[in-house]
Amino acid sequence: MKRIAIVGGGIAGLTAAYELARLRERSPVQVVLFESSARLGGIVETVREGGFVIECGPDGWVTEKPWARELAEGLGLEGEIVPSNDSQRKTYVLTGDRLVPIPDGMRMMVPKILQNIDSSELFSDQAKLGFHRELERAEELKAAAPDEDESVATFVRRHFGEEVIEKIGSPLLSGVLGGDAEKLSVRAVMAPFVAMEREHGSLIRALQIREKSSQNAIFTSLISGTGALVDRMEAYVPPDWIRLNSSVRSIARDDKGWRVETAHNPEWGLERFDAVLLAAPIDVARTLLQLTDERAAELMAMDASSAVVVGFGFPDASKFSIPPGFGFLVPRGSGSHLLACTFVDQKFPHRVPPGGRLLRAFFGGEAAERMMRCGNDEIAAIARGELARILGPLPEPQVSVVRRWPRSLPLYAVGHLERMAELDGRVRQLPGLWLLGNGYRGVGLPDLIRDARAAARAVMGVSASARQTN
Template sequence: MKRVAIVGGGVAGLAAAYELARLARNGASLQVVLFEASTRLGGIIETVHEGGFVIECGPDAWVTEKPWARELAEELGLGNEVMPSNDATRKTYVLVDKKLQAMPDGMRMMVPVDLDAMDASDMFSAAAKLAYHEEMGRAEELREAAPDQDESVAEFVRRHFGDEVLAKIGAPLLSGVFGGDVTKLSVRAVMAPFVAMERERGSLIGALQASVAAKRHSVFTTLRSGMGTLVDRMIAAIPEDWVRLLAEVRFISYGEEGWLVGTARGVERFDAVMMAAPVDVACSLLSPVDPEVAPLMEMDASSAVVAAFGFPDAAKFPVPPGFGFLVPPGSDSLLLAGTFVDQKFEDRVPQGGRLVRAFFGGKAAERLMRCGNDETAAVARMELARILGPLPEPQVTVVRRWPRSLPQYAVGHLERMKKLDERVSALDGLWLLGNGYHGVGVPDLVRDARVAARRMARKSEGLAEVAEL
């Protein structure tokens, strides 16, 4: 029987354990221990149900066009729970000169599919609108000038559209997803489809207009009862004796005897280790195993703080129609973003209610990490009020802190990951999972974890490689 250690019980670790449990039920000879340092499983996915409000403490959805989270949800019997965002009324605002300005309709990231809608927008100056129109005419020039090496998101966006578009849309959008600095983020790692468009067609606008992917569909998908249900169903499918909470892994070693994993309870031997801990924890645990791994795993990470407020009467707290707003770096606000949850998704509030989430990242989040819940909530309400107007007293308040939860894929990330994968493959039985390597979204984590689990199980039985999900 093959003994497998899974280090970390976030989404990636849980998905790996779920897949191994499924394989074990189908006859695979596996004994698994899932080590989780905290008191709960699921990582930053957590849903609070209170007073008729459905409040997400971490990610509130997944990107629809990536199928792996939806496939897992359906496999877990949650097909009827799958719910799209309210894209018929989708609108996103950006804080410009202390006022919320609506992004033009038909935008994919910072790229307009509908130039007429862009022209009608008050968000951009005449010079920025001209830059958008000229981008299509520069298609061949842009295609030929596409660099062979990686570059920052900022450099990529500037080449196509200029500084204004970068500042007003590019930076806030990418900061909202990664909590990072667009002058450091790798465009090949975080905007790979757009890099491919440039190589093929030059003009990003032209590529999107010609693409089936640009056709309207719901951008986001979630579960009606909340993202936490996905975690709960995976947990229910994993044998109870596989899971150890409050079991911090203190060291890992590798040698002729296989893998040794040490906790406060002692040292155990395993045939394989699936490392699903946060990347900085994984780095410290694996550095003694292979010192050359450490520099490849070292990366900046941004913290996040979420404060959610549920109000019983939406009429007493009017907000603009749409999904929410983004705050560009350098604005006179501590916020990174705000979400009008009851307008983004159905069934998130009691009848007539309102639910708003405030999101902090970067230096503001680091400062709030040291504050109590009441102080954090007070800061969040003050910042929201400066943008949206006075807030009534909330019925429900939820605050969560996620330290170093958003790894920063810096320029050259894909090249480092290729070298890291080569080092890891030389260590028989080691697998790296989580958001520090090949994608930060829930679908990416689910896909990578399940593929790794299948490969590991097949390898242990000497079978051919399993097809990827």
């Protein structure tokens, strides 16, 4: 019987275990899922209290990527799938002491409707002219598209100019990825836009063509929160496969397969496996792989951002007002420690009790690193103060949730795809090893789910075309 170790019980590792549990009906398999903490799911966690559904990590996924939805449907959660309230989709940027809306119809930094740009307060006349000229420069931009990778900032600057980076580009990348637009790889984090440039030159023209046929909501989630994915998968995986509070000290390969050594656990100690799915955070995975392949470990070295997430559930929305929309972004230099705030009850339905209101505040970078040293009450007080400075006085919340996520989001720097291609080549020389998680091929839930299920099928010798359904 094949023995498989999964190192790390975040969403990638748990999804791999779930897929292997499904495939065991075809071929017997013994799996051990090592998780260093007391729970599975990693940063995917939902707190349900007092009628509030508070996401501690991702609150959903990008609709156009199908793999999270497919998993939800396979888990019997099709009745819980809900789209974002896109009729109310509006995002603001803190400008001075005002929340100024990003023009309707924008995807990232690219507008679909130029008339909305013309009437916007967010951009200067010069920036508005730059958007119009981008359409006229389509052939020039197509011809000038570089063969090598570049930063998001360089890419956007070439199309729209500096002001768009400062007012939308940097706040978006900081709020969504916790990263610096000057360092992040455009090919890794904005691949569809790179493809648009190669095909059409003008990103505006490409978006106009592409979205004529698209009526889907941008985001999707579950009524009871993304944590429902974790709950359902954990219930399906055999309990004797799961080892919580079990840190892996080392992995090594010899002619008999893989050796996995656990820390501080004499009962299990050193065990042998035919394959290892390494789904630990990339910092941990890199350390574990160091002795097996030093060059592979070098390729896995990357910066990562930390985050502090604070959720506030208020029982009476009439006690304070917020503008319509999904939330706001905070540019650097604004004087606020916040990166972003989500108006949760306006973004998704079924998140609050009748009449309630739910806000989520996000902190990253140096501010998050400092705040992690504070207690929960102090963090909550800082978050309330920052929100009140922007939104006005806030009442006492009924529910407060604080989560710290140190170095939880790897940052894909320029050249990331080339490094990952070399890393993939090295891993192929280590039979029985797969690397899973958000440090390699995407950071969103759909990307992690896609890779984990594919790896589980590969280790069991099942082709993608032979996928089972529940």
